[in-house]
Amino acid sequence: MPAENILKKAIAGHVEILPDQAGGDRHVIREEKAHDIAQRHNISLYDVYLAALEMEILPYRYIRNLESITLEDQLTLARSRVCIIGAGGLGGQIILLLTRLGVGNLVIVDCDLFDETNLNRQMLSSMDALGRPKAIVAEEEVAKINPAINVTAYNLRLTKNNAEEIFQGSQVIIDALDNIPDRFILETTAKKMGTPLVHGAVAGFIGQVMTVFPDDAGMENIYDKNRGPIPPEKNPALKLGAPAVTPAIIASFQVMETVKILLHRKEQLRNTMLYLDASKSEARKLILKKE
Numbered sequence: 001m002p003a004e005n006i007l008k009k010a011i012a013g014h015v016e017i018l019p020d021q022a023g024g025d026r027h028v029i030r031e032e033k034a035h036d037i038a039q040r041h042n043i044s045l046y047d048v049y050l051a052a053l054e055m056e057i058l059p060y061r062y063i064r065n066l067e068s069i070t071l072e073d074q075l076t077l078a079r080s081r082v083c084i085i086g087a088g089g090l091g092g093q094i095i096l097l098l099t100r101l102g103v104g105n106l107v108i109v110d111c112d113l114f115d116e117t118n119l120n121r122q123m124l125s126s127m128d129a130l131g132r133p134k135a136i137v138a139e140e141e142v143a144k145i146n147p148a149i150n151v152t153a154y155n156l157r158l159t160k161n162n163a164e165e166i167f168q169g170s171q172v173i174i175d176a177l178d179n180i181p182d183r184f185i186l187e188t189t190a191k192k193m194g195t196p197l198v199h200g201a202v203a204g205f206i207g208q209v210m211t212v213f214p215d216d217a218g219m220e221n222i223y224d225k226n227r228g229p230i231p232p233e234k235n236p237a238l239k240l241g242a243p244a245v246t247p248a249i250i251a252s253f254q255v256m257e258t259v260k261i262l263l264h265r266k267e268q269l270r271n272t273m274l275y276l277d278a279s280k281s282e283a284r285k286l287i288l289k290k291e
Contacts, residue, residue, distance in 0.1 A: 086176030093251030204240025
C-alpha cells in the first residue's frame with residue numbers, strides 16, 4: 001500500500017461534488033476513478049474506498065444509502081467482517097444484500113454444489129452455476145457486483161472442529177443453514193467466541209428470524225438440542241417446499257439485524273423471534289424466555 005499521504009492525494013485529485021437524492025452536495029469518488037487509483041498504486045479497490053471514507057469522501061455507488069446509513073456508518077460497514085454459513089436460499093440473498101450495502105469483509109461457508117432444484121429460489125444459482133460449488137460461485141458474484149468487498153470462501157462443511165477458526169475476526173455470524181444439529185454447532189461456537197448470531201429459517205411461506213447474543217438462551221428456546229436430524233417426511237422445509245419469496249423476506253430481516261448489530265442500533269430481536277407468514281401477510285414477535 002502506498003504511503004498514506006500519497007494515496008490521500010490521489011483520492012483528493014478525483015473527488016467530485018455531486019448532489020444526493022435530496023439535493024444536498026456530497027464529496028464523492030466514482031468507481032472508475034477509484035479503479036484507476038487502485039491499479040496505479042497496486043492496491044485493492046477496498047483499500048481505496050476505505051481511505052476515501054476515512055477522508056469523508058463517499059464512494060458514489062453508496063450515495064443512495066444516505067441518510068439511512070450515514071457516511072460514518074458506511075465506514076463502519078466497510079471495516080466490518082461478517083460470516084455467512086450457507087450460500088443457498090437464505091445465504092445467497094444475504095450475501096447479495098451485504099455486498100450492495102458495502103459490508104467490506106465477507107466469509108462464506110458452504111460445502112454444497114448448485115443443482116436444478118435450487119433455481120426456483122437461490123439467487124446465486126443459474127444455468128451456468130449448475131454443478132459448481134456454492135461458496136465459489138458466491139465469491140465470483142460478489143466480485144461482479146462490488147469488487148471493493150473482500151471475500152473468504154470456504155467450500156466445506158461447518159463442523160465443531162473448524163468453526164472457531166472460520167469465525168475468527170467476524171463481528172456477526174449469520175445462520176443460513178437448513179438443519180438443526182449444525183445450527184447448534186454454529187451457536188455453541190459463536191457463544192464461546194462472544195460473537196452475536198443472526199438465525200433465520202424458512203418452510204413454505206413461513207419464516208422466522210432471531211438474534212442471539214452470547215448471554216441469550218437462543219436456539220434452545222425453539223429447538224430440541226438433543227434431537228437428531230429430522231426425517232424428510234417430517235421436515236417442514238421439505239414438506240412445505242421453499243418458494244422464492246420466503247427466503248427473500250427472511251434474508252432481508254437477517255441482514256437488517258446484522259446491520260443493527262454492526263452499527264450498534266437498538267430494537268434487535270434478542271430473546272424474541274420474528275414469525276412471518278407471507279401467505280397471510282402476517283408478522284408477529286414472539287417473546288422467548290431468557291436464560
